[in-house]
Amino acid sequence: MRARVMDRAATVILTLIAILIIGTLVGLLGFILTQGWHKLNLDFLTSPPDIVNAGGGIGPQLFNSLYLLVLTMLIALPIGIGAGIYMAEYAPDNKFTQFIRMSIEVLSSLPSIVVGLFGLLVFVNMTGWGYTLFSGALALTVFNLPLLVRVTEDALRNVPRSQKEASLALGITKWRTIVSVILPAALPGILTGAILASGRVFGEAAALLFTAGMSSPNLNFTDFSLTSPTSPLNPFRPAETLAVHIWKVNSEGLTPDARDVADGASAVLIIAVLLFNVSARWFGTWVYKKMTSGSN
Amino acid sequence: MLTYNKRQFTENITGRTVALVCAALLVIVVLSITYFIASKGLSTFFVNGVSISEFLTQVKWDPEGEPAMYGVFPFILGSFLVTALAAIIAAPLGIGAAIFMTEIFPGFGKKVLKPVIELLVGIPSVVYGYVGLSLLVPFIREQFDVLGFSLLAGGLVLALMILPTITSVATDAIEAVPQDLRNASLALGATRWQTIWNVVLHSSLPGCLTAIVLGMARAFGEALAVQMVIGNTTKLPGSLLDPISTLTSGITLNMGNTIQGTPYNNALWSMALLLLAMSFIFIMILRILGRKRAVK
Numbered sequence: 001m002r003a004r005v006m007d008r009a010a011t012v013i014l015t016l017i018a019i020l021i022i023g024t025l026v027g028l029l030g031f032i033l034t035q036g037w038h039k040l041n042l043d044f045l046t047s048p049p050d051i052v053n054a055g056g057g058i059g060p061q062l063f064n065s066l067y068l069l070v071l072t073m074l075i076a077l078p079i080g081i082g083a084g085i086y087m088a089e090y091a092p093d094n095k096f097t098q099f100i101r102m103s104i105e106v107l108s109s110l111p112s113i114v115v116g117l118f119g120l121l122v123f124v125n126m127t128g129w130g131y132t133l134f135s136g137a138l139a140l141t142v143f144n145l146p147l148l149v150r151v152t153e154d155a156l157r158n159v160p161r162s163q164k165e166a167s168l169a170l171g172i173t174k175w176r177t178i179v180s181v182i183l184p185a186a187l188p189g190i191l192t193g194a195i196l197a198s199g200r201v202f203g204e205a206a207a208l209l210f211t212a213g214m215s216s217p218n219l220n221f222t223d224f225s226l227t228s229p230t231s232p233l234n235p236f237r238p239a240e241t242l243a244v245h246i247w248k249v250n251s252e253g254l255t256p257d258a259r260d261v262a263d264g265a266s267a268v269l270i271i272a273v274l275l276f277n278v279s280a281r282w283f284g285t286w287v288y289k290k291m292t293s294g295s296n
Numbered sequence: 297m298l299t300y301n302k303r304q305f306t307e308n309i310t311g312r313t314v315a316l317v318c319a320a321l322l323v324i325v326v327l328s329i330t331y332f333i334a335s336k337g338l339s340t341f342f343v344n345g346v347s348i349s350e351f352l353t354q355v356k357w358d359p360e361g362e363p364a365m366y367g368v369f370p371f372i373l374g375s376f377l378v379t380a381l382a383a384i385i386a387a388p389l390g391i392g393a394a395i396f397m398t399e400i401f402p403g404f405g406k407k408v409l410k411p412v413i414e415l416l417v418g419i420p421s422v423v424y425g426y427v428g429l430s431l432l433v434p435f436i437r438e439q440f441d442v443l444g445f446s447l448l449a450g451g452l453v454l455a456l457m458i459l460p461t462i463t464s465v466a467t468d469a470i471e472a473v474p475q476d477l478r479n480a481s482l483a484l485g486a487t488r489w490q491t492i493w494n495v496v497l498h499s500s501l502p503g504c505l506t507a508i509v510l511g512m513a514r515a516f517g518e519a520l521a522v523q524m525v526i527g528n529t530t531k532l533p534g535s536l537l538d539p540i541s542t543l544t545s546g547i548t549l550n551m552g553n554t555i556q557g558t559p560y561n562n563a564l565w566s567m568a569l570l571l572l573a574m575s576f577i578f579i580m581i582l583r584i585l586g587r588k589r590a591v592k
């Protein structure tokens with residue numbers, strides 16, 4: 001029976017492929033975590049990097065990554081949710097809607113370096129701001145919008161029609177219905193998507209090389225003004241993020257322990273991405289349970 | 297609340313307008329990215345007078361030489377080679393894993409493998425670059441007695457990066473094949489492998505091709521991971537073990553060191569324009585594949 005032998009062989013080969021892939025991917029995660037494990041202490045996470053001597057940390061970079069994440073989400077979430085509402089509730093079936101859909105498709109498959117170069121041209125040079133956190137946040141907004149719009153649209157479409165109809169039947173206007181009935185019901189889905197998008201923001205580097213820059217001023221963490229050049233909260237200062245730092249240390253690092261720093265920083269980045277992923281799943285379910293007060 | 301008052305009316309209109317503006321913003325962003333990158337990228341040909349055919353086919357890249365040479369063919373070739381290599385490695389593995397997850401071990405696939413693979417899609421590219429740099433490059437150096445930074449290293453790193461993408465999209469495509477088709481084939485006496493090969497793969501072919509093209513689009517536009525491991529020389533590669541350059545790595549390395557408006561700088565923008573054009577081509581291919589899938 002040739003067919004039977006072929007069947008066996010194919011099963012074995014496919015299983016081997018699966019084992020190879022799982023092995024590689026688990027090995028990859030394991031490698032990054034074990035390499036960086038010894039660097040994961042408070043000192044490394046909080047102290048500034050040292051360009052000449054060994055022993056520098058990633059404090060400012062970690063802060064920059066988180067702050068950039070907040071800034072990006074402040075800009076991207078309202079626009080993304082707004083556009084998602086339009087696509088799910090209003091968009092008529094015409095050429096313009098098709099054009100918006102195509103734009104979403106284009107944006108989601110643009111190489112991030114192209115988005116970064118666009119940012120360099122428009123948010124860095126034309127505005128005259130120079131390399132700033134804010135330019136970086138705008139570039140990352142461009143980069144993340146398609147994901148947020150799609151997630152919002154899906155979440156809104158998944159809200160049962162009956163809920164919407166019940167609200168409309170009570171004489172509540174369409175906009176009120178969207179804001180106070182549909183949007184809350186879609187919230188778990190939107191939040192899950194937003195957290196996943198945050199993970200991408202946290203790890204993104206190519207678009208930031210040309211917008212937020214590759215250096216950080218010496219930050220004074222007791223200065224909370226929004227305008228002082230050494231204040232960590234000033235959005236109009238250059239900022240090197242964790243992911244950019246990994247790239248810089250690896251490709252032009254002068255520090256004697258560059259390898260160590262890269263090990264530690266990569267482990268931190270991976271742990272952050274894992275946290276974002278796990279919390280996205282967990283948070284979505286949690287909010288859903290809260291809102292449906294329930295047994296689901 | 298049954299009367300439709302003026303306040304509600306304005307609220308309805310305002311809400312709709314805000315949502316529309318958010319959606320229209322996506323179109324504006326795409327148009328302005330295309331406009332700005334194109335206007336900068338085309339100035340190499342219209343302001344600096346480099347001929348397009350020379351730019352695309354010349355093998356000599358020496359923008360600071362006398363006379364300056366702007367042949368970007370080595371970069372183009374590098375991008376294509378590295379993308380092709382990544383696809384050749386990742387496509388069979390990714391689709392094999394997708395078949396394993398859906399057809400051979402569906403319970404385990406859905407509960408364990410799928411979430412793990414979705415999680416791996418989110419790992420930042422600098423981390424892949426760092427792993428390539430600290431594991432793969434030294435390994436190739438020792439095995440083959442070469443520099444290590446090479447087309448092979450770039451292709452392997454990219455293959456690893458796009459593997460989760462391909463697996464995840466192909467899994468969705470294969471899962472979408474109706475169970476009836478499988479049952480019919482099995483009822484005719486076909487073995488499981490014959491069913492997978494002739495029925496499942498056949499009817500999910502557009503979806504699997506979509507997965508591969510998506511992976512290739514990602515590989516083509518990837519910048520930092522590739523830049524870290526391929527060596528970045530502008531000579532044409534003679535073998536898999538030779539260092540190469542890609543469009544993205546060329547832009548990444550030189551954009552910061554050139555002065556805005558110089559012919560050298562403009563040539564880099566032209567390379568960005570090529571990347572943008574390629575990403576439009578990938579989208580077109582994906583649209584055609586999508587239409588095929590819709591017909592099925």
